[in-house]
Amino acid sequence: MNNQEFVPFLQKNWETAGFQKPALIQASVFEPITEGKHLVGIAPTGSGKTLAYLLPLINKLEAGKASQVLVLTSSQELAMQVVEVARKWLAGSGMKVQALIGGANVKRQHEALKKKPELLVGTPGRVLELISAKKIKAPAIKTLVFDEVDQLVQGQSFQLIQKILKTTDNEAQRLYFSATADVVLDELNTIESDLLVVDVTKEDDSQGDVQHFYIETNDRKKVDQMRRLLNMPAFWGMIFFNQLSDMGSAEEKLLFHQLPVASLASDQSKILRKNAIEQFKKHQVLGLLTTDLASRGLDIESLPFVVNADVPLSEESYLHRAGRVGRMGETGVVITFVTPADKADLLKIAKKLELPVAPIYLFGGELLTEEPVRQADPKKKKSKKSKGKRRK
Template sequence: MNDFLKHFPTNWQNKWADKGFTTPSFIQQEVFTDLKDGKSLIAVSPTGSGKTLAYLWPLLLNVKKGEASTLLILASSQELAIQVADVTREWAKELAISVQSVVGGANVKRQIEGLKKKPEVLIGTPGRVLELMKAKKIKAYQIKTIVFDEADQLFDEGNRPFIDQIMHQAPTDYQLAFFSATADRSIEQIEALTKQSLKVIDVTKMDDSRKGLSHYFIRVPARKTEDYLRRLAHVEGFQALVFFNQLSELGVMEEKMSYRGISVASLASDQNKLLRKAALNQFKDGTISMLLSTDVAARGLDIAELPYVVNIDVPVTEESYLHRAGRTGRMGQQGQVITFVNDHTLRDLKKITRQTETELTELYIYGGGLQTEAPEKAPTKTLPKKKEAGKKDTSDGSTKKTAVSPKVKRKNKQKKDKNKGARRK
């Protein structure tokens, strides 16, 4: 512990204490020296284990004030880039280092004005970073270190062309750091890009930062998804990121929940940056109880003490499940992942959890709360058959005619006469 903190300036040590930190996480300890010494690496650690600070602390200490664009951090989404920028500013200001975000969807002219002030740290999304490099607003040769946050997603079909071009904007030997909970699955792509075999630091098996996370499934009858989600919303203390596989289904559910009076918002790829930011802020400050999203929100978002993640659909891939689950139960806190299933999709979910060595438990919504034991069924009441007038049950199950009182006979006759009169008319 002392060996870790001895590298920190005094104001960082004070900040560490003020935040209540006691021990660095495994990934924070394991990558510190290599990154501080300028080495390139691939870092693999569970979601919610402190990866952002793991690369920020050593790399910010290497940044020299006045050297523009020394450190470039690439993030896989606008939300993640903004979040990383906020954390970076918090620690960089103690070193008098300036930070500029260059995120797609934001005002590019304002970003260019910010770049004129020669910030030492740049944080952005690949498309916007490349755009500003080509416009000579970001000078690639000045960059010494590039971090790939959520590295495996940065190598998907949408981002890979931008990454290739960014890496070849200048003939420079960058220090490269690739971070993700599933970066080990992109090693071949990383080595093809870098033309070298990088050191891999994987703390997945030794890390215990996910010890407070529990995984559940709820059997949901056909066409009852809305009803079950609404019932979850009324559970005491419920707040959840709710994930959908299809954007169209998300929109329909948002309308239905709003109509039912549930405080809900959405975070979708077809929204502009301001709408997405507003929805995220409302969710973080507790104004809304449910934030509906697709996998656009599954990467890197850190929402303090979020109690639940709900999968309306079983995620398509193991990676998707891991990253969605990573939004709750972070850094040892309690968190619950609940997945809606039917008889067919339960098999898919069990396959994913077997691959991730995750214990799965069935959950029930009952009496306005959640429980892991099936509620006892109330005894079914069998209503007696309506007896026909003038008949009586016998012990052998047959019926026999019984005497009808003169009063009842008169009423029956009056009723028949009345019906006959009505038919004549």
């Protein structure tokens, strides 16, 4: 990939962004995407996958032709994030991107589609609804992108995707992207043949310095541990739960203690979810409580902490949650609360992912990498503070 291959408006946006060179996944897929090949792109979280498909696709968009590219995402939040990125890189072209997500006013989306946006980004349910209503001319779609495809091929989403594919031209280009797409290659092969697999996971060095720790506790004390973390001057992070009910209970208790937290849940309205993300990005809240809903694609710049209130249920879940920190070379800390019953589960996940995970301790408003001496004793050596654990 050579940025000199860009059309003028994209070249200008590249220079304005101050980019020196493309990320590995971006360089690796630019030519095959430009040539119209069907491919699976696999790269670590935070390695630049969104631009990996957007740059070559925007580069060959034709102004005035509606619905040339359709990007399908696994969540409303990821769809809106892709729209923001696309809008930035379309600047100066006169071309448009349109979000098509559930929870938003469908009549407004009908009106927006009349303006013939060249690029569409949406969630499968709403997109299929608009295709069925003939508001989107599916045969006109030249390229379909499936972002976080490992989520999209699960459950009802997979059925929706198959229905969308049946409405499009068989010759339309199909691109599949994820950090863990390799785990769904068998499923993809049931609907595709002759897929080019571009996997840069082992060669990619964009992951920053991320430290992985665990705090031993019990279920009753988890909220107290969260409260102590939130009172640390350096803390600003996402706190993940396995169950919505546990998240709601924790949020209620933390708000009772007047701590600045917000929640992001699948049963909330689009407005509430959008407000929670905006407040968090602006540091108006220091803890964003959520489930795996927010572990996919949500890019919070320079986020220092991810906390797993529960041990994730799979390696993929841990990988995507942890991927909210250490993006594009940043540093970060991942802390998992473990009880005696589930400590072995975390160690098993860490072993499979080849991640070094160590105990860490909350004491005196600080995180310590050695168990603190709780009684004053001048003969005992003081605990060392964790390196790189706090933002300056």
